[in-house]
Amino acid sequence: MNILNTIRIGFASATLAFTALPAIADELKIVASFSILGDMVEQVAGDAAEVTTIVGPDADAHVYQPSVADARAVAEADIIFVNGLGFETWSDTLISESGSKASVHVATDGVTPVEVEGEVDPHAWNSLLNGVVYVQNITNVLAKAVPDHADDFKANAEAYIAKLTALDTETRAKLAILPENRRTVVTAHDAFGYLADAYGLTFLAPVGIDTEAEPSARDLAVLIENLKEQGASALFVENITSPALINQISEETGIEIGGRLYSDALSERGGPATSYLAMFQHNLGALITALNKADAS
Known part of the structure; x- marks a missing residue:
């Protein structure tokens, strides 16, 4: 059976109730689509969030097949970050079939796409200055989600961006x-x-x-x-x-x-x-x- 069919069956009978975003003491539950993006989120969020990555280290997101555990993590998330630019061909279906009520955010918003043989190249993180754009987008989302801790997120982001720009x-x-x-x-x-x-x-x-x-x-x-x-x-x-x-x-x-x-x-x-x-x-x-x-x- 296709794993997404399994996900569909597993969640079809459940009504998932979601309230407002939790207080910081309860920890935000954030899902990131792949390991590079997950690390960026962790750098900004610090100890304020539990970050789950769908496609882990040394794994290929192009051919990834989501699992039931992935669907459960997505269903329980408060915030979801994806790369966008066509990178995660499986993410829309995973999010939809999980029944998640999380807000979904595209980390590449504001990035100028590069084309390879007429196709948009989704690997935008392979420019450090694009990485800065990712971090700024992540910071804006988290600051709006938990405004009482916006200064902490912004301070983490500023320190991180300084390292990225120095390496650039x-x-x-x-x-x-x-x-x-x-x-x-x-x-x-x-x-x-x-x-x-x-x-x-x-x-x-x-x-x-x-x-x-x-x-x-x-x-x-x-x-x-x-x-x-x-x-x-x-x-x-x-x-x-x-x-x-x-x-x-x-x-x-x-x-x-x-x-x-x-x-x-x-x-x-x-x-x-x-x-x-x-x-x-x-x-x-x-x-x-x-x-x-x-x-x-």
């Missing part, structure tokens, strides 16, 4: 010295369009913005031929996709794999990307190391 400034300075011919990176799927635009890099991928897609043999062959002729500074595997395609490209082109990037999800505990800030520090550090190494070779 540092990254621009480090990447500014790279020559134009050492700025091409290959990843498994098109998740880094916003990062490319922000820092003047070029990202190529055999798969488009959705990991569910599969490259044709012809498209993959064309990419490999282009890389043989024009080269690339580094190849990277991603934490949410199989390394098989990148390994094949590396074997056929001789381009070295520069490591692992975290694109759509944080790492599990103990990994290098357990928060949005740590994810960016890891990704940018890996990119800068690989691009500088390529420049020196």
Whole structure:
């Protein structure tokens, strides 16, 4: 049975009563659609909320199938945050079938979308300045929900935004010295369009913005031929996709794999990307190391 049918059956017989948002002592119940967004919410909310993430670390939100436990968390939530831009193809159905009365908020409101081959790229968090927009949106929602603690949320957000903007400034300075011919990176799927635009890099991928897609043999062959002729500074595997395609490209082109990037999800505990800030520090550090190494070779 389809999991959403299971959710529908499980909640059809229940009438869920929701009152006004709880006092801060009772803790807001917030659901975030995926791990990166969940961390942003936690940074702003601090101890004032219980934050549940639907798609967890090292999991692929593109192909995620919600569970009954997810539906229960959504049904009990006071506030729900989603990325938007078509990222969570499953979220509208999950929220509807759970019977939730939570307010739903799109974290990318105000972000200027990037297009990849005519499709809107939903991976807007892969620009630190877009990350600032997410944080501002989250802060505005929480401040309105619990106005007595608006100053706390705003103070948390200001401290967090200062860290994000400082890393953005540092990254621009480090990447500014790279020559134009050492700025091409290959990843498994098109998740880094916003990062490319922000820092003047070029990202190529055999798969488009959705990991569910599969490259044709012809498209993959064309990419490999282009890389043989024009080269690339580094190849990277991603934490949410199989390394098989990148390994094949590396074997056929001789381009070295520069490591692992975290694109759509944080790492599990103990990994290098357990928060949005740590994810960016890891990704940018890996990119800068690989691009500088390529420049020196």
